[in-house]
Amino acid sequence: MEFKILKLEVTNKIALITISRPQALNALNSDFFAEMDEMLNQISANKEVRAMIITGEGKAFVAGADIAEMSNMNSEQGKAFSKKGQDVFYRFGNMDIPVIAAVNGFALGGGCELAMSCDIRIVSTFAKFGQPEVNLGLIPGYAGTQRLSRLVGLSNALYLLMTADIINADEAFRLGLVQKVVEPEKLIEEAINVANKIGAKGKIAIKMVKEVAIKGSMLNFNLACELESKEFGNLFSNGESGEGMNAFLEKRKPNW
Ligand code: CO8
Numbered sequence: 001m002e003f004k005i006l007k008l009e010v011t012n013k014i015a016l017i018t019i020s021r022p023q024a025l026n027a028l029n030s031d032f033f034a035e036m037d038e039m040l041n042q043i044s045a046n047k048e049v050r051a052m053i054i055t056g057e058g059k060a061f062v063a064g065a066d067i068a069e070m071s072n073m074n075s076e077q078g079k080a081f082s083k084k085g086q087d088v089f090y091r092f093g094n095m096d097i098p099v100i101a102a103v104n105g106f107a108l109g110g111g112c113e114l115a116m117s118c119d120i121r122i123v124s125t126f127a128k129f130g131q132p133e134v135n136l137g138l139i140p141g142y143a144g145t146q147r148l149s150r151l152v153g154l155s156n157a158l159y160l161l162m163t164a165d166i167i168n169a170d171e172a173f174r175l176g177l178v179q180k181v182v183e184p185e186k187l188i189e190e191a192i193n194v195a196n197k198i199g200a201k202g203k204i205a206i207k208m209v210k211e212v213a214i215k216g217s218m219l220n221f222n223l224a225c226e227l228e229s230k231e232f233g234n235l236f237s238n239g240e241s242g243e244g245m246n247a248f249l250e251k252r253k254p255n256w
Pocket of ligand 1: 027065066067070079081082109
């Protein structure tokens with residue numbers, strides 16, 4: 001596939017995806033989802049890659065789903081477009097590696113939903129977040145109604161979903177929507193630092209801690225704890241945990 005919207009650079013085992021349709025503030029259209037699906041296939045197939053970072057070109061991370069494309073849709077097409085976006089974004093959570101959103105500017109509507117589908121959000125002081133769909137007579141369609149409340153609590157989520165307020169990076173940090181706010185010129189550097197920090201841990205442990213945390217957040221507490229015990233136990237059957245614990249006891253760095 002020829003990529004027209006997404007750019008990929010793999011450096012030192014980190015895949016950096018840049019969404020590049022700045023003339024439309026990187027709005028998400030059908031081509032975007034087709035390209036992202038294929039790019040995720042390629043990155044997942046590359047076992048060298050230890051982390052993935054997603055950022056946007058220009059003044060937006062993503063200013064939402066493409067309103068021009070949506071304006072011609074009927075109910076069936078709207079539902080399919082919503083489902084396609086949900087499915088593609090869901091794949092970030094299923095990846096074995098950390099997926100980091102490096103939010104450079106507007107992350108509105110589908111852009112906020114994209115950022116929320118990533119594991120971690122590192123953002124520039126220029127970042128702005130919001131779910132302004134009700135201004136258009138719509139609601140979020142890429143799981144924003146569900147992920148926002150899981151990240152910031154139902155009361156904050158309802159406030160943002162119903163007022164359509166656009167909040168800045170500091171307010172997003174205060175609400176727990178983002179993990180770090182940095183100067184714009186430091187954004188990618190900081191995202192890479194976080195990626196490297198995680199990349200230095202045991203690969204299987206990172207895959208499993210992500211899987212158990214994400215899956216567990218969708219289960220009731222007892223089932224989630226059962227899942228945790230099961231996967232905790234499974235980690236003893238691979239060499240990685242043996243090396244990690246031996247390294248501690250021998251006062252050296254693990255050699256994964
Ligand atoms: N879709 C399509 N084009 C867009 C979008 C968008 N979401 N956002 C901006 N653009 C385009 C503009 O139309 C404009 O194009 P042109 O130059 O051809 O007129 C260009 O990008 C630049 O935008 P502006 O001139 O508006 O730039 P400003 O700096 O003045 O304003 C804003 C920036 C505030 C971000 C403004 O562009 C804006 O409000 N954008 C729309 C934000 C929005 O409402 N987002 C939510 C969209 S709905 C959504 O995401 C639903 C997700 C779930 C979908 C489920 C499937 C059905």
